[in-house]
Amino acid sequence: MNENSDKDRAVCIPDDRDVIAKLLQTAGSREEPPSEAYEQVLAATTLAWRDKVRRNRRRRVFAVAAAVASVAVIAGVILRQPAPVGPPVQVATSDHVIGDIAVLANGESDWRSLGGPGFSLVAGARLRTGDESGIGVLMGPGVSFRVDESSEVWFETPARIHLVAGTVYLDSKPGTGERAPVEIITAAGSARHIGTQYELRYKDGGLRLRVREGRVMLRHDGADLPADEGVQLSIEPDGPVEESTVTRHDADWAWVQALAPAPYVSDQSLTGLLEWVERESGRDVHFARPELRDKAARTILHGNRGRLLPMEALAVMLQTTDFQYTVASDSEILIEERRY
Amino acid sequence: MSEPVNLDKALVRRALAGDERAFRSMFDQYFPRLYRFALVRLDGDQETAKDVVQQAFCKAIERLDTYRGEAPLYAWLCRICRNTLIDHCRRRGRESQMVMPIEDNMQIRAVMEALSAAAGDEPENRARQRDVRRLVQTTLDYLPTHYGNVLEWKYVEGLSVKEIAARMDTGPKAVESLLTRARNAFREAAGAVGSAAGIPAANMER
Numbered sequence: 001m002n003e004n005s006d007k008d009r010a011v012c013i014p015d016d017r018d019v020i021a022k023l024l025q026t027a028g029s030r031e032e033p034p035s036e037a038y039e040q041v042l043a044a045t046t047l048a049w050r051d052k053v054r055r056n057r058r059r060r061v062f063a064v065a066a067a068v069a070s071v072a073v074i075a076g077v078i079l080r081q082p083a084p085v086g087p088p089v090q091v092a093t094s095d096h097v098i099g100d101i102a103v104l105a106n107g108e109s110d111w112r113s114l115g116g117p118g119f120s121l122v123a124g125a126r127l128r129t130g131d132e133s134g135i136g137v138l139m140g141p142g143v144s145f146r147v148d149e150s151s152e153v154w155f156e157t158p159a160r161i162h163l164v165a166g167t168v169y170l171d172s173k174p175g176t177g178e179r180a181p182v183e184i185i186t187a188a189g190s191a192r193h194i195g196t197q198y199e200l201r202y203k204d205g206g207l208r209l210r211v212r213e214g215r216v217m218l219r220h221d222g223a224d225l226p227a228d229e230g231v232q233l234s235i236e237p238d239g240p241v242e243e244s245t246v247t248r249h250d251a252d253w254a255w256v257q258a259l260a261p262a263p264y265v266s267d268q269s270l271t272g273l274l275e276w277v278e279r280e281s282g283r284d285v286h287f288a289r290p291e292l293r294d295k296a297a298r299t300i301l302h303g304n305r306g307r308l309l310p311m312e313a314l315a316v317m318l319q320t321t322d323f324q325y326t327v328a329s330d331s332e333i334l335i336e337e338r339r340y
Numbered sequence: 341m342s343e344p345v346n347l348d349k350a351l352v353r354r355a356l357a358g359d360e361r362a363f364r365s366m367f368d369q370y371f372p373r374l375y376r377f378a379l380v381r382l383d384g385d386q387e388t389a390k391d392v393v394q395q396a397f398c399k400a401i402e403r404l405d406t407y408r409g410e411a412p413l414y415a416w417l418c419r420i421c422r423n424t425l426i427d428h429c430r431r432r433g434r435e436s437q438m439v440m441p442i443e444d445n446m447q448i449r450a451v452m453e454a455l456s457a458a459a460g461d462e463p464e465n466r467a468r469q470r471d472v473r474r475l476v477q478t479t480l481d482y483l484p485t486h487y488g489n490v491l492e493w494k495y496v497e498g499l500s501v502k503e504i505a506a507r508m509d510t511g512p513k514a515v516e517s518l519l520t521r522a523r524n525a526f527r528e529a530a531g532a533v534g535s536a537a538g539i540p541a542a543n544m545e546r
Contacts, residue, residue: 020491020495020530021495024480024491024496026473026476027476027477028473028496029492029497030372030376030480030488031376031477034390037386037390040394041371041394042367045371045394045401048402049355049363052404053356056405057358302509302510308350309350309353311346312347312350312353315350316350319518321514322514322517338517
């Protein structure tokens with residue numbers, strides 16, 4: 001752009017910022033709707049929104065009720081629930097709830113709606129999810145247990161969970177304290193983690209284990225089958241064990257991401273968020289230049305953004321920084337300085 | 341998928357999950373813009389604009405679970421609002437009274453040529469200047485909310501970077517970089533509007 005004196009201004013190419021400033025100043029403020037219109041439309045729209053949310057939830061409750069019948073038929077196994085001895089032991093707390101979740105407390109005969117986060121689950125409690133619902137529970141520091149749609153589990157102890165039917169995921173973050181490994185038991189076998197992130201599915205008598213990180217020991221037919229990171233073991237009823245591979249960023253992990261505990265980022269460095277995104281998305285985070293890693297560690301985020309998927313949280317939080325990201329490949333996120 | 345669309349999807353997901361703050365944020369961000377969108381097309385009829393936007397917003401809520409992020413949420417809402425406007429005018433036999441602003445029909449040659457003329461105080465020039473003002477404001481409405489806001493705060497309200505930072509509860513550096521991105525986005529959007537109308541952005545100031 002050329003710098004010119006006032007005399008020459010009529011013929012010079014003005015600075016781009018000046019053009020934008022002049023345009024905006026000439027245009028003036030955008031007209032705001034009258035407050036009466038705002039209030040009236042807000043009231044009507046709020047009613048519509050509440051009705052929509054209520055109908056969506058009711059659909060899920062009906063789906064849960066339908067799932068109750070089908071789960072009992074498909075599983076074909078009635079797992080007896082032993083009566084606990086002594087005072088109730090807390091095993092987990094609900095953290096992230098999608099849709100309506102039915103809970104049967106130990107000793108009760110009627111299922112009821114769990115509600116939202118913060119519900120305390122004691123030993124003997126059962127959970128059921130219907131279509132398009134799911135729940136993530138926290139079982140202690142760094143241990144996240146997630147239940148996919150159309151599934152049923154019950155908690156025997158803090159270290160033993162029974163998967164009646166459906167799909168569950170366990171994430172036990174390393175370095176968060178000593179804790180007995182959680183064992184997940186199904187009618188076809190059980191899984192006990194030595195490592196950290198895995199999914200177990202028990203459906204129509206078949207068992208499937210997928211290990212996202214670490215190592216899991218699957219016990220089936222009296223034998224211990226170790227499965228390392230990236231391994232999928234599938235066992236059909238009366239069938240052989242089939243082994244295949246699964247990547248950390250496979251699209252099938254999407255349901256797991258939707259139930260992830262929300263990261264607490266307010267007044268934390270960007271590095272913490274990136275580590276969370278890496279862990280939950282399964283994508284490796286790389287920096288375009290080594291020095292950006294230090295810069296990220298010095299960048300402090302402000303304000304939490306609630307329940308967002310990892311990539312959404314990344315988009316939202318990076319907005320307030322000098323960084324941007326690109327998805328370099330299916331398995332990689334590249335962090336760069338923002339381009340102007 | 342772009343950052344703004346990821347933000348829109350996140351907001352919609354939270355609103356559908358029953359998060360009232362997300363719903364209010366969505367309403368506060370988009371109601372004023374939709375109102376302006378309808379008002380222009382109804383030639384300033386405020387009462388009808390309010391009714392039409394109410395209907396459009398309620399329809400949008402009903403269909404919110406169909407929003408997949410193929411386009412920015414504002415563009416998706418405008419489509420619903422535009423259809424609601426057309427239905428409304430048709431029902432009242434007022435199709436011919438619906439205003440077609442140039443941003444809806446870039447081929448209106450008379451308007452394109454008029455915009456390139458020198459400014460003056462004659463009535464037709466005042467009308468052209470009004471068109472330019474509205475084009476600029478429409479461009480702002482099409483930008484992501486925080487871009488439009490920060491440009492208005494800086495250049496129309498005259499706030500300093502520090503004052504904007506305080507308003508947004510962030511630091512001055514973040515505001516500077518947001519302003520740069522907002523100007524870039526405005527420049528691209530205004531350039532697209534201008535070139536579709538046959539006018540480069542720089543000439544719109546005359």
